Amino acid sequence: MSGMSSPTSVDAAASDDELLERAKAVQKKADRHLIIGSVLIGTMILGLFGLPFFIYGLWQLHKAEREGLPVRPFMMTFVGYLVLVDGAMNTLGAMLDVLANHSLIVRTFIMGTGLVFDAGYFWQYNTLLVGGASAPGEKAWEVANGVVLFPMRIVAAWGFLNMKRWGLQWMVVTCWMGVYAWVGYMWNLTTYSEMRFVDVLAPVWGWWLYNIWYVTPFIVIPFLYTINREMFTDD
Amino acid sequence: MTPENPHRGLHRVIFVAAALCLVIQVIEGALFVPFVLVYLGFPQVGLQEICRELYNISYQDEDRKCRYPYPLFFRDFTPEPALQVSKEDVFGPVTPPRPHYHIPGWREMVSIVERRRAVEASQGHVGHE
Numbered sequence: 001m002s003g004m005s006s007p008t009s010v011d012a013a014a015s016d017d018e019l020l021e022r023a024k025a026v027q028k029k030a031d032r033h034l035i036i037g038s039v040l041i042g043t044m045i046l047g048l049f050g051l052p053f054f055i056y057g058l059w060q061l062h063k064a065e066r067e068g069l070p071v072r073p074f075m076m077t078f079v080g081y082l083v084l085v086d087g088a089m090n091t092l093g094a095m096l097d098v099l100a101n102h103s104l105i106v107r108t109f110i111m112g113t114g115l116v117f118d119a120g121y122f123w124q125y126n127t128l129l130v131g132g133a134s135a136p137g138e139k140a141w142e143v144a145n146g147v148v149l150f151p152m153r154i155v156a157a158w159g160f161l162n163m164k165r166w167g168l169q170w171m172v173v174t175c176w177m178g179v180y181a182w183v184g185y186m187w188n189l190t191t192y193s194e195m196r197f198v199d200v201l202a203p204v205w206g207w208w209l210y211n212i213w214y215v216t217p218f219i220v221i222p223f224l225y226t227i228n229r230e231m232f233t234d235d
Numbered sequence: 236m237t238p239e240n241p242h243r244g245l246h247r248v249i250f251v252a253a254a255l256c257l258v259i260q261v262i263e264g265a266l267f268v269p270f271v272l273v274y275l276g277f278p279q280v281g282l283q284e285i286c287r288e289l290y291n292i293s294y295q296d297e298d299r300k301c302r303y304p305y306p307l308f309f310r311d312f313t314p315e316p317a318l319q320v321s322k323e324d325v326f327g328p329v330t331p332p333r334p335h336y337h338i339p340g341w342r343e344m345v346s347i348v349e350r351r352r353a354v355e356a357s358q359g360h361v362g363h364e
Contacts, residue, residue: 044264051261075246082253089264102305108282111289112271122293210263213256223249226242 023069026060030071031161033057034081042088054081072163076227079220080161083171086216087153094146097121098139101132117206120189120196135196137188141181149177153217165232172224178217295325 034057040050058078064071100106107126110133114122120135127134133142153174159167189196189207197203240246275285286301339347 041261041264045268047261047265051258075250078250079253082257085257089260104282104286104301104303107301108275108286108289109268109271111286111293112275113267115289115292116271116274122289125290125293210267213259213263216253216256216260219249219253219256223246226240226245228240 019069023064023071026064026069027071030057030060030064030077033060034077038081038085038088041085042092044089044092072161073231075223076163076231077161079223080157080171082216083175083220084154084157084161086214087150087157087174090214091146091150091154094142094150097132098130098142098146101126114200116201117203117210118189118196119198119200120192122200123195136192141185141188145181145185149174149181153178163232165229165234168224168227168229168232172221175217175221175224182218 033053037050037052037054037057041047041054043050058074061071061077062074065074096106097110101110110121111125114120114125114133120138121133124134126132128139130139133139152170156167156170156174160171161167193204197207200206202209272282272285275289277285283301283303286303287299290299290301291297
C-alpha cells in the first residue's frame with residue numbers, strides 16, 4: 001500500500017505507517033460494531049437493538065473512506081455483513097422448526113404464524129416423526145437450506161469480509177444457490193397452495209409482504225460481478 | 236486510494252434497495268413475534284393455553300393438550316397424533332397411503348400386454364386416458 005504513494009523520505013514513510021495504523025484501528029472498531037449489530041440482528045427478536053450498532057459501524061467506515069484511509073470499502077463491507085445476516089436469520093428460521101419444534105414459544109409462534117400467512121406451518125403441526133411443519137416438501141427444503149445453503153452463505157460472507165478470493169467466489173455461488181432454492185421452494189409452496197394458502201388470515205399477499213424483503217442475496221449479485229476482483233487476496 | 240469503480244451508479248442503486256430490505260427485515264423480524272402473540276391474546280392468556288387452542292383448531296380435537304415441557308428423550312417415538320384418536324375422516328390422510336402395487340416380474344410385462352391384446356381383440360374395448 002505504501003508503495004503507491006510517491007515520496008520516499010523517512011517522514012512520508014512514518015506518516016504512511018501512521019495512516020495504516022489509524023486505518024487498522026478504525027477498521028477494527030467498525031468491525032466490532034458491525035459484528036455486534038449482526039449478531040443482534042441475527043436473533044431477529046433483538047434486531048432493533050442491533051441496527052444502531054450496525055449503522056454506526058458502517059458510518060465509521062464511510063467516514064474513514066472519505067478521509068482517504070485504506071479501509072475495506074463501504075459497499076463491500078455492507079454487502080458482506082448483509083449476506084452474513086441473511087444467512088444467520090434464515091438458518092435460525094429453518095432450524096427452529098427442525099430442531100426446536102416442541103419448545104413452547106416455537107410451537108405457539110410458528111403455529112400462530114401459520115394461521116397468519118402460511119398454513120403449511122399450521123396444518124398437522126408436529127405430526128411427522130421429525131416434528132415441526134408437516135407441509136409436503138417443507139422439511140426437505142428446511143434441511144437442505146438450513147444445513148447446507150445458509151451456513152455456506154455465512155462462511156462465504158466471512159471469507160468475503162476478510163477479502164479472500166474464495167470468499168468472493170463463494171458469495172457468487174451461494175447467492176446463485178439462493179435463486180435455485182427460491183425457485184424450488186416456491187414451486188413446492190405453490191404446488192400445495194390449496195393446503196397452505198386457504199383459510200388463513202393473509203394468504204398469498206401476506207406471504208409476499210413478509211418474505212419479499214429476503215431477496216437481498218439476489219439484489220447483490222450484480223454487485224459481486226462488478227467489483228474490482230484485484231482487491232481480494234489469492235489465498 | 237483505489238480507482239473509482241465504473242459501476243458506481245449500479246452499486247448506489249443496489250445499496251439503497253438492499254439497505255431498505257435489511258431495515259424492513261429487522262423491523263418485521265423484531266415485531267412479528269410479539270405481534271402474533273399479542274394477536275392471539277398474550278399476555279392475558281398464557282402461551283401454553285394459546286398453544287393448546289391452536290392444536291385444537293389444527294387437529295379439530297377439543298381434548299388435545301399442548302404438552303410442556305416436552306420430554307427430550309420421549310420413550311414413544313411415534314409422532315404425536317398417534318397418541319390421539321385419528322381424525323383422518325376430517326382432513327384426509329396425513330401421509331400418503333401404502334399403494335400395494337403389483338410390480339411386474341422379469342419380462343412379465345410381455346404376458347400382461349399379450350393378455351390385454353387378446354381382451355381388446357375379442358371385446359374391441361378402448362381404454363381411457
